[in-house]
Amino acid sequence: MSAAGPLLRHRFETLADASAALAEAVAVRLRACIDARGRALLAVPGGTTPARFLTALGEHELPWEKVTVLPTDERFVAPSDPASNERMIRAAFAPLRDGRAGFVSFHNAGDDLAAAAASLDRLLAGLPALDVVVSGMGADGHIASLFPGDERGLSAGPGVHAIAASPPDLPPRLSLSPARLRGAEHVCLLISGQEKDEVLASAVELPGAFPVGLLLGGPQGLDVYWAKA
Numbered sequence: 031m032s033a034a035g036p037l038l039r040h041r042f043e044t045l046a047d048a049s050a051a052l053a054e055a056v057a058v059r060l061r062a063c064i065d066a067r068g069r070a071l072l073a074v075p076g077g078t079t080p081a082r083f084l085t086a087l088g089e090h091e092l093p094w095e096k097v098t099v100l101p102t103d104e105r106f107v108a109p110s111d112p113a114s115n116e117r118m119i120r121a122a123f124a125p126l127r128d129g130r131a132g133f134v135s136f137h138n139a140g141d142d143l144a145a146a147a148a149s150l151d152r153l154l155a156g157l158p159a160l161d162v163v164v165s166g167m168g169a170d171g172h173i174a175s176l177f178p179g180d181e182r183g184l185s186a187g188p189g190v191h192a193i194a195a196s197p198p199d200l201p202p203r204l205s206l207s208p209a210r211l212r213g214a215e216h217v218c219l220l221i222s223g224q225e226k227d228e229v230l231a232s233a234v235e236l237p238g239a240f241p242v243g244l245l246l247g248g249p250q251g252l253d254v255y256w257a258k259a
Contacts, residue, residue: 035232035251041258045222046082048257052220052254053086055253056162059216061159070097071158073206073214074123075166076104076115081122082165098132098157099123100163103195103205104176106146109137109194112199118146136192136204143202146245147194150204154191160214171229171240172197175205180187184208184241208244219244222257230254 063070125131133238139146
């Protein structure tokens with residue numbers, strides 16, 4: 031078994047500063063992947079916190095035509111819906127907005143959640159391992175759409191690439207599987223606020239109690255970019 035990689039904490043006063051630093055680090059890693067293999071596969075989160083990171087990343091000069099982006103998860107809504115992660119990613123990330131980067135959409139697989147997850151799973155099975163994952167984290171320790179208590183999703187095996195999630199009181203979702211997230215070459219976490227800092231500290235002590243624990247202990251390690259506010 032491979033030894034666990036390091037947990038590296040990068041701490042900033044503002045989300046803008048954390049986002050800029052993360053964008054710089056991801057750009058460097060993407061360029062290295064392109065130089066080594068001629069392409070790069072990048073997974074990014076939705077929600078509100080990552081928008082500044084995506085804007086900053088898009089300002090870097092890279093051969094974006096060699097980069098393919100996909101969301102870590104997506105709400106099971108229309109791609110034009112304000113709640114859609116794809117909608118936010120396309121709006122914030124200039125290389126996608128301008129048609130310079132590739133994109134793997136989680137949409138257009140029908141109206142049945144389970145069938146859509148199966149279709150997405152088949153699609154992802156044909157793609158290589160992720161080069162870089164940037165994840166967010168909820169105040170409950172969830173990552174992508176892997177929520178506490180979702181034993182089926184959290185325990186999905188190594189041959190599973192995508193899962194369906196129906197968290198209580200929230201819209202149903204499609205998510206990358208634990209194996210897809212953990213199998214990335216580089217993994218980063220972008221969070222802000224004292225509450226999430228404390229949740230991450232708890233996950234370090236008890237990784238099995240929080241979905242974010244899936245990102246801890248992997249051989250590639252975890253880079254955490256935390257903003258005070």
